[in-house]
Amino acid sequence: MTNRWEKMLNIDRRWLYLLIAIVVIVPFFIRMGLPVVPTQEVRSVYDLVDSLGPDDAIFIGWDFDPGTEAENMPMGVAVLRHAFARHVPVFITAVSPLGQGLAEQGVASVFDTRVPGNFVYVPWAEWESVREAGYVGRDSLESAWEAAGNPLPEGARGWVFEGVDYAHLGYLPYFSLVILGMGTSIANQYPTDAYGNNLHDMPMLQAHKNLREVDLAVTLAGSSACMWWILYGTSRVGLPVAFGVTAVMATDYFPYIQSGQVVGMMGGLRGAAEYEVLETEGGYTETTGKAYRGMDVQSLAHILIILLVILGNIAYFAGGFHKKTALKSRR
Amino acid sequence: MKRNVPLMIALLGGLLMIIQYFIPHQASQDVFNYYTEWAPLVGAFALILGVGSITRVHVHKIRARAPNWPYSYAVLLPLYLMPVFGLMLPVIMGGGTDGPGFFDFMYSRVQIPIQATMFSMLAFYIASAAFRAFRAKSALATVLLVTAIVVMLAQVPIGDLLGRWLPDTGLWILRFPNLAAKRAIELGVGFGMLATCLKIIFGVERGWLGGAGE
Numbered sequence: 183m184t185n186r187w188e189k190m191l192n193i194d195r196r197w198l199y200l201l202i203a204i205v206v207i208v209p210f211f212i213r214m215g216l217p218v219v220p221t222q223e224v225r226s227v228y229d230l231v232d233s234l235g236p237d238d239a240i241f242i243g244w245d246f247d248p249g250t251e252a253e254n255m256p257m258g259v260a261v262l263r264h265a266f267a268r269h270v271p272v273f274i275t276a277v278s279p280l281g282q283g284l285a286e287q288g289v290a291s292v293f294d295t296r297v298p299g300n301f302v303y304v305p306w307a308e309w310e311s312v313r314e315a316g317y318v319g320r321d322s323l324e325s326a327w328e329a330a331g332n333p334l335p336e337g338a339r340g341w342v343f344e345g346v347d348y349a350h351l352g353y354l355p356y357f358s359l360v361i362l363g364m365g366t367s368i369a370n371q372y373p374t375d376a377y378g379n380n381l382h383d384m385p386m387l388q389a390h391k392n393l394r395e396v397d398l399a400v401t402l403a404g405s406s407a408c409m410w411w412i413l414y415g416t417s418r419v420g421l422p423v424a425f426g427v428t429a430v431m432a433t434d435y436f437p438y439i440q441s442g443q444v445v446g447m448m449g450g451l452r453g454a455a456e457y458e459v460l461e462t463e464g465g466y467t468e469t470t471g472k473a474y475r476g477m478d479v480q481s482l483a484h485i486l487i488i489l490l491v492i493l494g495n496i497a498y499f500a501g502g503f504h505k506k507t508a509l510k511s512r513r
Numbered sequence: 514m515k516r517n518v519p520l521m522i523a524l525l526g527g528l529l530m531i532i533q534y535f536i537p538h539q540a541s542q543d544v545f546n547y548y549t550e551w552a553p554l555v556g557a558f559a560l561i562l563g564v565g566s567i568t569r570v571h572v573h574k575i576r577a578r579a580p581n582w583p584y585s586y587a588v589l590l591p592l593y594l595m596p597v598f599g600l601m602l603p604v605i606m607g608g609g610t611d612g613p614g615f616f617d618f619m620y621s622r623v624q625i626p627i628q629a630t631m632f633s634m635l636a637f638y639i640a641s642a643a644f645r646a647f648r649a650k651s652a653l654a655t656v657l658l659v660t661a662i663v664v665m666l667a668q669v670p671i672g673d674l675l676g677r678w679l680p681d682t683g684l685w686i687l688r689f690p691n692l693a694a695k696r697a698i699e700l701g702v703g704f705g706m707l708a709t710c711l712k713i714i715f716g717v718e719r720g721w722l723g724g725a726g727e
Binding site: 216359436437 | 542545546549550552553556557560620621624625626627628629631632633636637639640641643644645647648649650658661662665666668669670671673674680684687688691692695696699
């Protein structure tokens with residue numbers, strides 16, 4: 183009997199790897215569609231974005247690297263989609279060069295007009311003629327743009343005008359100092375955007391000159407870089423900040439939610455899936471996105487790991503190994 | 514001189530930044546703005562030092578045929594090729610940061626997949642480690658194990674299906690016991706940072722001088 187338990191505990195680890203591989207691959211082909219119930223932490227972020235409009239502005243900090251892309255990217259895409267649907271101007275920043283590239287990928291996925299429900303991106307240079315005729319507001323811009331022979335493509339949800347709805351500020355080094363500096367002037371820190379356009383000329387920069395005139399910063403982080411927004415944004419100029427962090431990190435930031443320093447938090451893939459569910463319920467998207475789909479994978483992976491822990495403990499105690507000093511190791 | 518001048522700069526700079534924080538006046542704000550504009554410039558020089566230092570270390574490894582010296586080429590070649598292709602070469606020669614080009618290829622087809630792969634492998638290691646090492650060997654270990662199972666189930670939709678009490682319990686653990694422990698740790702870290710900053714400003718802690726003036 184003891185031998186059987188010992189054999190089980192010394193199982194070749196490659197079998198465990200195979201099991202994990204199966205549970206993370208199979209759900210992509212067989213959808214389970216398990217229900218995701220939003221928590222208050224995510225609902226707070228959603229409600230705040232939902233209360234904003236064209237006169238407000240938010241920052242989305244793409245403060246992560248490719249390692250945590252699977253968790254952080256869907257959060258960014260979900261918040262971006264929500265903000266664009268409500269015509270809330272969005273500033274995009276990154277704390278690392280890799281983050282800037284990932285931000286471009288995330289934004290491109292929202293601007294991919296081959297996918298129904300996405301937005302049509304109008305670069306700064308393209309609507310220059312309309313601008314020269316005199317920019318007086320977003321609604322009139324949209325009318326003038328469509329009147330100039332630019333009908334909204336079928337299936338598209340709306341227009342996103344660079345400089346009015348969206349500005350990609352890109353990466354700058356020493357980002358803690360950049361946040362400090364943006365408390366006084368955004369354009370002083372970023373004279374041009376990531377594509378070389380002059381930010382001083384952009385209507386959204388003229389309406390929101392510094393962080394005091396910004397209504398929310400959502401930092402999507404895979405490291406403690408998210409804390410910079412609190413230390414140098416919230417504490418210095420009262421900037422409301424929401425976190426979108428990996429599941430591993432989420433436990434660290436509950437004290438900041440309770441103290442009111444953080445508006446809310448999307449924790450891991452689950453947090454992103456909750457945001458997607460709220461967006462779908464709010465009528466901003468037809469279907470949920472990648473995070474919701476990933477919850478099937480995560481459900482099965484968690485169940486497998488729990489089963490492995492239980493099996494490991496059964497074998498450990500049933501085999502009487504808790505009374506011995508060591509197992510024979512062939513691991 | 515090599516020791517006292519940096520110590521004086523740290524003392525004056527530190528005290529200035531502490532004092533200006535509590536003075537709500539334009540002059541104080543100007544000092545602060547001046548500092549935030551200068552600091553990245555100082556940092557840019559640190560980048561030059563960093564690139565110089567890493568180059569010297571790896572060139573030395575290659576020359577000395579030190580253990581694993583071929584990997585030094587894997588450090589040095591991208592370190593210099595990426596800026597050359599991204600910033601110097603014209604688009605017609607595969608330069609520029611936008612695709613298609615060498616820079617974009619290396620970024621989206623090499624760097625992103627490598628980093629994502631490294632992180633993804635954690636799932637396999639966690640499964641193996643949990644099976645082999647997560648044991649209810651004592652009362653405290655059992656509490657940890659049960660808590661981990663509850664929180665893991667609470668984080669996935671299957672937990673909702675098993676019963677609403679499960680995600681509620683998981684959230685309760687995160688919002689109360691976890692919060693209390695984290696706050697205690699954060700306060701400890703905060704006071705530690707404060708003490709270290711004061712020690713640096715007043716010259717008690719001199720490790721950052723790197724032995725200058727010794």
